[in-house]
Amino acid sequence: MEVGGAEEDGDVEPYGAESLVRPVADEPERAAEAALRPRRLDEFVGQRVVRDQLSLVLQAALGRGRAPDHVLLSGPPGLGKTTLAMIIAAELGASLRVTSGPAIQHAGDLAAVLSSLEEGEVLFIDEIHRLARPAEELLYVAMEDFRVDVIVGKGAGASAIPLSLPPFTVVGATTRAGLLPAPLRDRFGFTGHLDFYDDAELERVLVRSAGLLGVPLDVTAAAEIASRSRGTPRIANRLLRRVRDWAQVRGDGMLSLAAARSALEVYEVDERGLDRLDRSVLDALCRRFGGGPVGLTTLAVAVGEEPETVETVAEPFLVREGLIGRTSRGRVALPPAWEHLGLPVPPPAGTLFG
Numbered sequence: 316m317e318v319g320g321a322e323e324d325g326d327v328e329p330y331g332a333e334s335l336v337r338p339v340a341d342e343p344e345r346a347a348e349a350a351l352r353p354r355r356l357d358e359f360v361g362q363r364v365v366r367d368q369l370s371l372v373l374q375a376a377l378g379r380g381r382a383p384d385h386v387l388l389s390g391p392p393g394l395g396k397t398t399l400a401m402i403i404a405a406e407l408g409a410s411l412r413v414t415s416g417p418a419i420q421h422a423g424d425l426a427a428v429l430s431s432l433e434e435g436e437v438l439f440i441d442e443i444h445r446l447a448r449p450a451e452e453l454l455y456v457a458m459e460d461f462r463v464d465v466i467v468g469k470g471a472g473a474s475a476i477p478l479s480l481p482p483f484t485v486v487g488a489t490t491r492a493g494l495l496p497a498p499l500r501d502r503f504g505f506t507g508h509l510d511f512y513d514d515a516e517l518e519r520v521l522v523r524s525a526g527l528l529g530v531p532l533d534v535t536a537a538a539e540i541a542s543r544s545r546g547t548p549r550i551a552n553r554l555l556r557r558v559r560d561w562a563q564v565r566g567d568g569m570l571s572l573a574a575a576r577s578a579l580e581v582y583e584v585d586e587r588g589l590d591r592l593d594r595s596v597l598d599a600l601c602r603r604f605g606g607g608p609v610g611l612t613t614l615a616v617a618v619g620e621e622p623e624t625v626e627t628v629a630e631p632f633l634v635r636e637g638l639i640g641r642t643s644r645g646r647v648a649l650p651p652a653w654e655h656l657g658l659p660v661p662p663p664a665g666t667l668f669g
């Protein structure tokens with residue numbers, strides 16, 4: 316169930332919506348994702364440490380017959396935070412309420428959600444780092460004392476009427492744990508950090524998804540798609556759906572290695588998982604600016620994009636892959652960037668004679 320007002324999202328980038336390897340999902344995609352979500356903890360692939368820890372927290376709470384401590388899940392988009400929140404509710408046999416930081420515009424919105432919670436329910440707050448300050452303060456009290464102060468009246472005549480809440484569990488998700496104020500972070504009894512998946516784990520995600528979609532996926536194709544998925548199950552599942560389209564329309568329905576390669580060529584996702592924007596950034600950096608350093612704005616103009624798009628959509632992965640570096644003087648191409656473009660790696664600066 317969705318609660319909270321319409322989402323006002325200031326972070327939408329023009330490029331992001333059309334990229335296959337962008338880690339965030341839009342609404343239509345979320346519907347396609349829903350069918351592929353693992354429902355129980357033992358179906359959730361990878362993230363062994365977080366899974367083990369969470370399993371203990373949940374089993375202990377179930378054994379005591381009490382709502383578990385509040386849970387904070389942090390990590391980059393598309394790694395399974397929402398899925399885990401749903402799993403937590405399912406494992407507890409509780410119902411789940413879903414809202415997000417940006418959907419809660421006023422403390423009153425949150426008070427309304429909290430005061431309608433029933434005993435043992437799980438409240439999932441996505442992008443919890445984007446809650447407004449007054450809502451955050453209300454949440455501290457609700458999480459710690461299971462109480463919300465309902466303000467009646469205005470100005471000098473206003474008074475707070477305490478309303479006690481039944482025990483419930485907040486599951487907060489954030490891509491930016493560092494932005495959470497310490498008092499809010501401290502109210503979570505358990506924090507799980509999700510990391511990027513390795514290729515073997517992504518292959519398992521793909522094999523499971525192909526089974527659910529009822530498509531024949533060759534193991535070599537699964538490995539190929541996994542290696543281009545940037546360590547992210549959401550991207551793996553998205554590429555799988557595109558390979559399925561290709562196999563259906565241009566192939567024989569089989570998701571073979573050849574089908575995977577042909578489909579990903581059509582969608583311009585290269586063997587390392589880079590897309591058109593990523594490659595144009597590398598290309599501009601190496602060919603036009605001799606490897607840099609070059610400022611973000613200049614680089615963005617060279618590739619015809621907004622600086623914010625380059626910084627938030629392309630750069631994180633390029634930096635993580637060791638293709639580019641960020642220095643105080645701007646962006647620089649690292650040797651693997653030259654190699655990826657098939658260009659000779661220039662000698663390090665200051666080396667006159669090779």
Ligand SMILES: Nc1ncnc2c1ncn2[C@@H]1O[C@H](COP(=O)(O)OP(=O)(O)OP(=O)(O)O)[C@@H](O)[C@H]1O
Nearest residue numbers: 348351352359360392393394395396397398548549
């Ligand atoms: N460990 C996993 N095993 C199998 N599938 C997974 C796993 N993690 C994520 N997925 C799949 O990846 C997709 C994205 O997962 P999810 O929506 O939970 O990510 P998220 O971290 O909440 O992303 P965001 O921060 O953008 O909301 C879902 O379709 C889900 O089925």
